[in-house]
Amino acid sequence: MSEYVVRFLLGGAVVSAFAMLGDILRPKTFAGLFGAAPSVALATLGIAVYRHGVDYAGLQSRAMIAGAVALAVYSVVVCHLLIRARLRAAPATMLSLAVWLMIVCGLLAVAGGQP
Numbered sequence: 001m002s003e004y005v006v007r008f009l010l011g012g013a014v015v016s017a018f019a020m021l022g023d024i025l026r027p028k029t030f031a032g033l034f035g036a037a038p039s040v041a042l043a044t045l046g047i048a049v050y051r052h053g054v055d056y057a058g059l060q061s062r063a064m065i066a067g068a069v070a071l072a073v074y075s076v077v078v079c080h081l082l083i084r085a086r087l088r089a090a091p092a093t094m095l096s097l098a099v100w101l102m103i104v105c106g107l108l109a110v111a112g113g114q115p
Contacts, residue, residue: 003047011043066107074100 041064048057074096081092 014043062111066104070100070104
């Protein structure tokens, strides 16, 4: 239970710091970008280092990087399917999700992680 409290407090503090950074930067759309994912990832990695050691945190960070790269490709594929192929949202999302899964599993296999 105490791990969840630490994660909550640490995550909240880092989210607040990133939100302040996003509020300072221009354009204001950076506030949303900096508000969630990087801060939660940093809090999770901090807890992983503390609880499980640096090797486990390294594995977690490789998985996060693979997921981020796959998400970028997913976003591009969704946009192309929606705009150029004129697919509806549900089929475009499902096809792109399959692309995301293939990319993230491939990247994890190459990086030595466990897909």
